[in-house]
Amino acid sequence: MSFTEDQITRYSRHILLPEVGGKGQKKLSQAKVFVVGAGGLGCPVAYYLGAAGIGTIGLIDSDVVDLSNLQRQVLHHTPDVGRSKTQSAKEKIQALNPDVQVNTYEERLTAQNAREIIRQYDVVIDGVDNFPAKFLINDACYLENTPLVHGGILRFEGRVMTIVPNESACYRCIFKNPPPTGVVPTCQEAGIIGVVAGIIGTIQATEAIKLILKIGQPLTNRLLDFDARTTTFREIRVKRNPSCALCGPNASLTELIDYDEPEACAI
Amino acid sequence: MQLTINGKVENLDVSTVLDVLKAKDIDPQLVAVEVNTQMIDQENLGTTSLKEHDKLEFLFFMGGGA
Numbered sequence: 170m171s172f173t174e175d176q177i178t179r180y181s182r183h184i185l186l187p188e189v190g191g192k193g194q195k196k197l198s199q200a201k202v203f204v205v206g207a208g209g210l211g212c213p214v215a216y217y218l219g220a221a222g223i224g225t226i227g228l229i230d231s232d233v234v235d236l237s238n239l240q241r242q243v244l245h246h247t248p249d250v251g252r253s254k255t256q257s258a259k260e261k262i263q264a265l266n267p268d269v270q271v272n273t274y275e276e277r278l279t280a281q282n283a284r285e286i287i288r289q290y291d292v293v294i295d296g297v298d299n300f301p302a303k304f305l306i307n308d309a310c311y312l313e314n315t316p317l318v319h320g321g322i323l324r325f326e327g328r329v330m331t332i333v334p335n336e337s338a339c340y341r342c343i344f345k346n347p348p349p350t351g352v353v354p355t356c357q358e359a360g361i362i363g364v365v366a367g368i369i370g371t372i373q374a375t376e377a378i379k380l381i382l383k384i385g386q387p388l389t390n391r392l393l394d395f396d397a398r399t400t401t402f403r404e405i406r407v408k409r410n411p412s413c414a415l416c417g418p419n420a421s422l423t424e425l426i427d428y429d430e431p432e433a434c435a436i
Numbered sequence: 437m438q439l440t441i442n443g444k445v446e447n448l449d450v451s452t453v454l455d456v457l458k459a460k461d462i463d464p465q466l467v468a469v470e471v472n473t474q475m476i477d478q479e480n481l482g483t484t485s486l487k488e489h490d491k492l493e494f495l496f497f498m499g500g501g502a
Contacts, residue, residue: 208502298502321498356500410475
């Protein structure tokens, strides 16, 4: 495909970068990114990826917009309260950039549908609010050999890690299993300062763009923790865990697990 | 002994990783522990001995996203 004059203007600040150029912009326009969750993290991720000219963005979320979401879920506006999150997000992304195809899935990601959907994308973004889903995404991405950008937020803190299957540590290399239900607070219970979702989400979007363009060093084998109270980032080196049940040499997990769903942090 | 825990130097009277968790009142179910960049399996926390100047990272679950 070749770019129209409008597209060249739209993406000119990308094209100016030697690391991107016309070739890189074309790669972005052919890339497919799957964003799980159209909430606090999913909104900034999808917004920036849409602006960047990612060709196809998949969005999955079964929720409707709640008034308490608007403090951070920037794709949803006041008139959207009560509407489907994926529809609301799709409209804003396409208003920003009509070049982007947005595939919406108004359902939850489950052990039944995860691999089939993920298979259709180049990069996956974790923007979910509960551990069963975080483990499900990690496992499905490993089994489908698809790079994943993990993210988590709570209160004033956030975390990002990029996972390239068979090359870098996965989520299970660090956390073997989900914590017992109810012992780790959710955003709904403990709160979240809205801007942290934006900071972590835009880092996730950056990682996705880097993976697509194959530039720089991905945030692999490094856990990046951010604390907004002190405005500090800490980088924790991690490595593949030989006893990982998913990606270790004696892996026992070969199928997806639907853990008991806790009450979703549906905000 | 002197340990570096999540980037901060601390002096603790401990011998194993589990001792550190107990001293800090941390539930072992809620944390992944790395000693000198090596992940320690949950079942080995009580048998993993520490030595002077070991670097520990306590990684807590962070599950939010929406």
